[in-house]
Every structure is written in C-alpha cells, then in structure tokens.
Amino acid sequence: AHVPPCPPPFQVISPEKTEPTVSPEGIQTELDEEMENDICKVWDMSMDEDVALFLQEFNAPDIFMGVFAKSKCPRLTEICVGILGNMACFQDICMSISKDDNLGQVLLQRLCDSDSPTLLETSRLLLTCLSQPEVANVWVERIRENPSVYDCVCFIMSSSTNVELLVKVGEVVDKLFDLDEELMLNWIKNGTCRSVGPSVDDSPEELPDFKIVPCILEAAKQVRSDNPEGLDVYMHILQLLTTVDEGIQAIVQAPDGGKETWNLLYDLVCHELCQPDDPPIIVQEQKTVLASILSVLSAMFASQTEQEYTKMRKNMPLIGSLIRILQYMEGCGKRSDDNSKESEQEETGRADINEEDFHLKILKDICCELLSNMLQELTKVRKNFEEGFLQGR
Numbered sequence: 001a002h003v004p005p006c007p008p009p010f011q012v013i014s015p016e017k018t019e020p021t022v023s024p025e026g027i028q029t030e031l032d033e034e035m036e037n038d039i040c041k042v043w044d045m046s047m048d049e050d051v052a053l054f055l056q057e058f059n060a061p062d063i064f065m066g067v068f069a070k071s072k073c074p075r076l077t078e079i080c081v082g083i084l085g086n087m088a089c090f091q092d093i094c095m096s097i098s099k100d101d102n103l104g105q106v107l108l109q110r111l112c113d114s115d116s117p118t119l120l121e122t123s124r125l126l127l128t129c130l131s132q133p134e135v136a137n138v139w140v141e142r143i144r145e146n147p148s149v150y151d152c153v154c155f156i157m158s159s160s161t162n163v164e165l166l167v168k169v170g171e172v173v174d175k176l177f178d179l180d181e182e183l184m185l186n187w188i189k190n191g192t193c194r195s196v197g198p199s200v201d202d203s204p205e206e207l208p209d210f211k212i213v214p215c216i217l218e219a220a221k222q223v224r225s226d227n228p229e230g231l232d233v234y235m236h237i238l239q240l241l242t243t244v245d246e247g248i249q250a251i252v253q254a255p256d257g258g259k260e261t262w263n264l265l266y267d268l269v270c271h272e273l274c275q276p277d278d279p280p281i282i283v284q285e286q287k288t289v290l291a292s293i294l295s296v297l298s299a300m301f302a303s304q305t306e307q308e309y310t311k312m313r314k315n316m317p318l319i320g321s322l323i324r325i326l327q328y329m330e331g332c333g334k335r336s337d338d339n340s341k342e343s344e345q346e347e348t349g350r351a352d353i354n355e356e357d358f359h360l361k362i363l364k365d366i367c368c369e370l371l372s373n374m375l376q377e378l379t380k381v382r383k384n385f386e387e388g389f390l391q392g393r
Helices: 033-045 049-057 059-069 074-087 091-099 101-112 116-130 136-144 147-160 164-180 181-189 212-223 228-239 245-250 259-272 281-304 314-342 347-392
Strands: none
Touching: 033 101, 049 074, 049 091, 059 074, 059 101, 074 091, 074 101, 074 116, 074 181, 091 116, 091 136, 091 164, 091 281, 101 116, 101 136, 101 147, 116 136, 116 147, 116 164, 136 164, 136 181, 136 245, 147 164, 147 212, 164 181, 164 212, 164 281, 181 212, 181 228, 181 245, 212 228, 212 259, 228 245, 228 281, 245 259, 245 281, 281 314, 314 347
C-alpha cells in the first residue's frame, strides 16, 4: 500500500531534520528556536488520540530511536520522550511501544541521563506504561532484568533536588513494588557496586553502593515541605517494604539501626501532621500518609524494642499524637453520621463515603495497634521501675 509522505509539522521529528547547532569545538548547543517551536507543537498535539495514531502510522517511535542514537541535545531527547509519553496514554499505542524490546531498552537507558527534564519525561512514560494492566508485566520483567535501573533510580532519589522529578520517580518505584514483590525483594537485597551498562554520555560509569532505604529517606526529606502528595508516595514505599521481613530488616539493620527512619517518621507525626491547632477534618486529608507512617513505626517498634530510639521515655509525645489522631477520627465519624442523616446520598456518593470510611478504618486499626503496643511497653517499664524501687528499699 502507498504511504503518503509525512506532512509538516511531522517532518520535524526526523533525525536528519533535528540536528542541533554545534559549536566549532564540537560541543552541542541548543536547538534552533524555530525547530524547537515546531517540535513542541507536535508534543502538544500528541495528546490527541488521532494525532498519536497518525504519529504511530508514520513510525514515530522508530524515528525517535534514531534521534536517541544520534542526538547530543538534551532538549531534543526530552521532547521525543515526552511525545512518546503522550502517545503511550492510549492503550493500543502503549501496547505497541511496550512490546518493542529495543525501544524499551533504550528508554530504560534514559534513566541514566544527567538531564532532569529528560528524566522527568522518562519517568512519566514508565509510570503510564506500568499503569496499563495489559503491558505492566512486560515492563516489570524488563526492569527486573536490567540492573542499571536500580542504580539510576537510587542515584536520582539520593541526589536530586528537583521535587517534581523525585515525586514522579517515587510513583514509579511505588507502582513497581506494588506490582511485583519479587522485584521489591531484589531491590532490597541490592547494594553491590556495578556498571551502569551501556555507556551513557554525562552519566557516571559506576555508581556508589546504594541501599534502597537511605535513598527513599533522602527523597522523602526533599519533598516533605513542598509536596504532600510526594511525601505520601515515599511513605507508602516504606510501608510496602515492611510487608516483607527482608524489608523490615533493611530498615532496622541499617548502620544507624533504623534511627534515621524512626526520627523522620516521629517528627512527621508529632510535629507536622494532625497537629493540635488543626481542625479534626484534617485527618481525612492526611489519612493515607498517616496510615503509611504509623504502619512503619508499628513494624519498627515491634521488631526493635531494644533500640534506644524506641525507649518509652523518648516517645511519650508519640502516644499523645496517637490519641489525638483517634480523637480527630471520632469527630470525623460523628460528622459523617450527621451528614448521612441530613440527606440521601446518590449511589456514587455512597461509594465515595464508604471508600473514605474504609481508609479511616485502616488508619484507626493501625493507630490502635501501635498505641496498644506502646502502652503495653509502658506498663512493663512501670512494673520494672516499681520492682526496682521495692528492691532498693
């Protein structure tokens, strides 16, 4: 069948058409302004399904492969990955992109890039593909077989100050761990220094001996003040780690015995979230991040009661915070009951309320479990004190 020549503006995505200006020293410079504007128009238009299908018909993914191989221009790479990310939002195209193993490997190599905008678009593309049930396993297997992904992701989490990038990379890790426990276990056990794989310009040939927990903590510290959703993501990653024994051990057997993890989570609960001057309804807004944090604290408390940082004399404020969270939940429960008596809810409305109640119930159960364990420990401390006092008389 005759395929018509690719009309403008789609011609601009050809590798031959997109060579950036090069200085006399051979160092790449920026894209020509007019060319960049034209390609950005394609990027914007690719959010439309008809345009995305049109780009696929003209083999845009193959053209981008040529761009990735030839171009030394970060802006051009970013735009091409961004267009692929938009195209992947549509199921059939996502399946086509995902099943192309060569393209998949090249895209994973982009995670080793030193350009933050390219890393952001690559992470967005990966998250889009991992969110499609039909192709998620293809990417999980590809990532599992590519050790460099672990190193590059850990490098980003431990060193980047770009909050938007950290949140998106966190979402990718969260999705990966949620989809595949085996991959999570592999990443927990990782930590040996190894080559990143195929040489990528501007990226180190070898990366440090990364451990997953310190990298997660570093990213969480970066996003905590600027992005509540990002903090929620990283706390959920920590919670997923505690669903396996190896994950709990990775936290509590860190060189500091888990002290950094405990101190961060303690500080969030006691000084930032659900505070005395907040209205009780705040617990609705913070219920998922609180559930993740308290779940990790509970797992640590149960496994590390001999650690200095879990001693009751240092954690009395935490008991007060747990009681306050429960009190706020009780207030939210009464308010929900009152609202349900005042008006009939639509079916969808009932579903939303039930979902809210479900998340609150999870938070309540976790909160009660940790509070119960801490009060039992407090009782033991008091008993030991009394016995010691009587023996000393």
